[in-house]
Amino acid sequence: MPRAVVCRELGPPERLVLEEVPSRSPGPGEVRVRIEACGINFPDLLIVQGLYQYRPPLPFTPGVESAGRVADVGPEVTGIAVGDAVIARMRTGAYAEEAVVPAAAVVPLPRGLSFAEGACLLVSNLTAMNALVQCGRLQPGEVLLVHGAGGGVGLAAVEIGKHLGAHVIATASSDDKLRVAGARGADHVINYSQRAFVDEVKHLTAGEGADVIYDPVGGDVFGQSLRCIAWGGRLLVIGFASGTIPQVAVNRILLKGCAVIGVRAGEAARHDPAIGRRNLADVLSLVGRGALRPHVSHVLPLEGYVDAMRLLRERRAIGRVVLAAGPDARATP
Numbered sequence: 659m660p661r662a663v664v665c666r667e668l669g670p671p672e673r674l675v676l677e678e679v680p681s682r683s684p685g686p687g688e689v690r691v692r693i694e695a696c697g698i699n700f701p702d703l704l705i706v707q708g709l710y711q712y713r714p715p716l717p718f719t720p721g722v723e724s725a726g727r728v729a730d731v732g733p734e735v736t737g738i739a740v741g742d743a744v745i746a747r748m749r750t751g752a753y754a755e756e757a758v759v760p761a762a763a764v765v766p767l768p769r770g771l772s773f774a775e776g777a778c779l780l781v782s783n784l785t786a787m788n789a790l791v792q793c794g795r796l797q798p799g800e801v802l803l804v805h806g807a808g809g810g811v812g813l814a815a816v817e818i819g820k821h822l823g824a825h826v827i828a829t830a831s832s833d834d835k836l837r838v839a840g841a842r843g844a845d846h847v848i849n850y851s852q853r854a855f856v857d858e859v860k861h862l863t864a865g866e867g868a869d870v871i872y873d874p875v876g877g878d879v880f881g882q883s884l885r886c887i888a889w890g891g892r893l894l895v896i897g898f899a900s901g902t903i904p905q906v907a908v909n910r911i912l913l914k915g916c917a918v919i920g921v922r923a924g925e926a927a928r929h930d931p932a933i934g935r936r937n938l939a940d941v942l943s944l945v946g947r948g949a950l951r952p953h954v955s956h957v958l959p960l961e962g963y964v965d966a967m968r969l970l971r972e973r974r975a976i977g978r979v980v981l982a983a984g985p986d987a988r989a990t991p
Contacts (some may be wrong), residue, residue, distance in 0.1 A: 659678040659681060661676055661678055661679070661754065662677065662679045662753060663676050663720065663721075663754065664676075664718070664719055665706045665717060665719070665720055666716060667716070668707055668716070670705060670706075671971075672701065672964055674706060674720070674964070676963065679719075679754070680957055680968075681756060681772055683730060684730055684731065684732030684758050685732050687732060687733075687734050687735060687762075688732040688758050689730065689731050689738055689757075689758070689759060689760075689764060690730040690731075690732075690737070690747045690756060691724070691727070691757070691759060691764065692726050692727050693725070693726040693752070693757060693983040694713045694725060694726040694727070694987045694989070695724065695725050695773040695774040695831055695957070695982055695984070695987040696723070696752040696933035696981045697721070697722075697723045697724065697781065697978060697980055698721070698966050698967060698970055698979045698980065699781050699970075700897060700899055702721060702967065702970075705720055705750075711964070713742035714750050717737050718750045719750055719751045719752070720753050720754055721748075721752025721753040721754070722747065722748055722749060722781065723745065724746050724748075724752040724754075724757065725744065725774075725777040726741055726743075727744070727991075728740050728741060728764070728829040729740055730760075731761075736991055738764065739813075740882060742755055743773070743991040744764040744766055744767055745776045745779060746759050747776070748763060752777075753983075754960075754983065755984065757903050768946060769943045770990065771951070771990065772987070772990045773987050773991070774954050774980045775951065775954060776931050777980050777987075778952045778978035779945065780938070780941065782811045782814040783818065783941045783944075783952075783953070784923045784924075784938065785896065785923040786817075786818045786819075786872075787818055787923070787937040787940055787941055788871070788933070788937055789872060789896060789921040789923070790872070791937070793919045793921050794870040794872070794894050794919070796822050797823070798822065798823030798824070798845065799824050799825070800870060801867075801870070802819040802825065802868065802870045802871075802872065803855075803871045803872065804816050804826060804829070804832075804844070804872045805873045806829075806873075806899055806990055807829060807830045807835065807844060807847070808834075808976050808977070809835075809837070809899065809976075810977055811897070812830070813838065813839060813842055813977055816828055816843055816850045817949070818925035818944070819843075823943075825843045825844050826843060827844065827848065827858075828840070828846070828859075829847070829850045829855045830847070830848075830850070831849070831850065831851045834976060835847055838977065842953070845982050855882065857883045859886040866888050866889075867886045867914075868886060868887055869888045869891050870891060870893075871891065875898070876900050876901075876903060876904050878904070879900065880895070880906075884900055884911065884916070888916075889914055890914075890915050891914065891916040892916065892917050893918045893919070894921050900973065903969070953976065953977030953978065954977060954979075956969055956979045956980070957979075957981075958979070958981055958982045960983045966981055
């Protein structure tokens with residue numbers, strides 16, 4: 659039987675268990691995917707603790723994106739064949755050796771990407787695309803300030819922001835993370851563990867501030883961002899990797915005439931599927947042109963799920979962390 663990481667009680671990753679689970683055949687409109695790699699996202703840590711907006715019933719297997727090969731095709735499925743290399747999207751179930759998903763939830767693995775890269779391609783990049791295009795309305799020539807630029811969603815914003823023609827300033831907590839952000843297109847980098855990013859941003863923008871600020875960190879970073887946002891700027895709330903949900907100083911919002919906008923790419927696509935289809939097509943187009951590629955810093959075996967999740971929790975990863983659920987996780991089909 660295939661193995662899966664199962665959440666039977668809410669709590670930290672240490673409470674999850676790796677166990678054998680029954681395999682099932684796909685029903686009408688479904689496919690069964692033999693998973694080679696599964697991507698770890700920060701919301702996974704929140705979901706297993708019951709701290710996220712979406713709370714699946716117990717027991718469940720965490721994980722929302724994976725990559726592998728189609729092992730079986732159910733009735734009424736067209737255009738997908740056994741053996742196809744695919745990316746599978748799901749609300750839960752990715753930390754496993756196989757999964758049954760709707761055929762509409764699989765995407766062909768882009769040529770040239772490994773299964774590990776495919777397993778962490780979509781969530782971070784679709785988040786950044788929705789944030790910068792629909793929510794932030796980023797324009798060519800504007801200044802984009804990306805916090806947490808060493809993480810998966812941060813690096814995605816750096817790359818997509820450059821594609822959209824922005825002048826990108828990246829912040830992160832270490833020089834190693836900033837080196838990767840610079841290699842991915844950031845025009846300026848700031849180590850905010852060594853110097854205040856507010857003063858640096860004001861200096862780089864001749865006192866004007868950043869037009870769009872992309873914040874997956876929260877905590878003090880959010881409050882400081884309101885001090886270096888441009889008049890009429892857009893502050894995008896992506897998440898709270900710092901572990902602290904900030905309180906909004908609404909007087910600063912008033913003084914800057916700025917907007918604070920929450921970003922939930924998955925919900926945006928569910929409310930307006932056309933947005934989801936357009937963003938997916940744009941992300942895949944960038945990958946096909948070589949303008950976008952996940953940076954995978956760690957690939958751990960499926961049984962190393964606790965260590966993998968700790969890498970995100972402790973913010974020690976650069977880019978993305980992936981679990982190898984099969985022998986070909988690092989392979990490029």
